[in-house]
Amino acid sequence: MDLEKVKEALLKRGFAAEAFATKAAAAARVMEMAKDAGSVGWGGSETVKEMGLREAMAAAGKEIRDHQTVCDLFLLSANALTADGRIVNIDGRGNRVAASIYGPKQVVFVVGRNKIVEGGIDDAVARIKRCACPPNCRRLGKQTPCALTGKCADCNSPDRICMVTVIHERPARATPTAVLLIDEDLGY
Numbered sequence: 530m531d532l533e534k535v536k537e538a539l540l541k542r543g544f545a546a547e548a549f550a551t552k553a554a555a556a557a558r559v560m561e562m563a564k565d566a567g568s569v570g571w572g573g574s575e576t577v578k579e580m581g582l583r584e585a586m587a588a589a590g591k592e593i594r595d596h597q598t599v600c601d602l603f604l605l606s607a608n609a610l611t612a613d614g615r616i617v618n619i620d621g622r623g624n625r626v627a628a629s630i631y632g633p634k635q636v637v638f639v640v641g642r643n644k645i646v647e648g649g650i651d652d653a654v655a656r657i658k659r660c661a662c663p664p665n666c667r668r669l670g671k672q673t674p675c676a677l678t679g680k681c682a683d684c685n686s687p688d689r690i691c692m693v694t695v696i697h698e699r700p701a702r703a704t705p706t707a708v709l710l711i712d713e714d715l716g717y
């Protein structure tokens with residue numbers, strides 16, 4: 530996957546977009562973007578954890594708010610990103626996707642190359658159901674078909690975690706949104 534092409538697609542849609550060779554370089558850029566942010570909202574992302582950003586933000590004296598819609602900078606990953614620059618996320622409670630749309634002064638997505646799909650929105654949703662939901666259900670102790678078998682059965686389980694699907698076609702009108710692409714596999 531050519532990250533520069535994906536970056537260009539994101540820029541055309543109005544996102545601020547940058548590409549990085551390593552998670553360390555991207556993490557340094559996030560810290561720079563957060564330099565004037567007093568509060569940093571946290572989207573509960575494995576990618577963000579793997580980048581060590583929570584510790585770095587705490588060490589820099591930032592107030593960290595979990596899943597908050599009111600903060601100076603909201604940091605999360607994408608469950609999938611289409612090669613033509615659309616961001617796709619699926620949530621259970623919806624607080625992560627809500628904060629990615631409205632509330633924070635700035636939203637920053639950090640996205641590893643493994644999240645990028647070639648086949649459009651259907652491919653993005655399929656990726657999420659295949660790669661993200663089963664491990665998330667297992668991590669959360671949910672009794673869903675995907676937790677038990679590793680495969681989505683489009684369940685109607687009370688434990689279902691796929692409740693809300695949000696597609697960013699462009700940044701929401703009141704929310705400056707940046708996407709940092711990273712040429713490493715990060716999160717799931």
Ligand code: SF4
Pocket residue numbers: 658662663666673674675676680681682683684685686688689690691
């Ligand atoms: S619909 Fe059900 S089985 Fe499919 S990914 Fe979501 S929780 Fe898992």
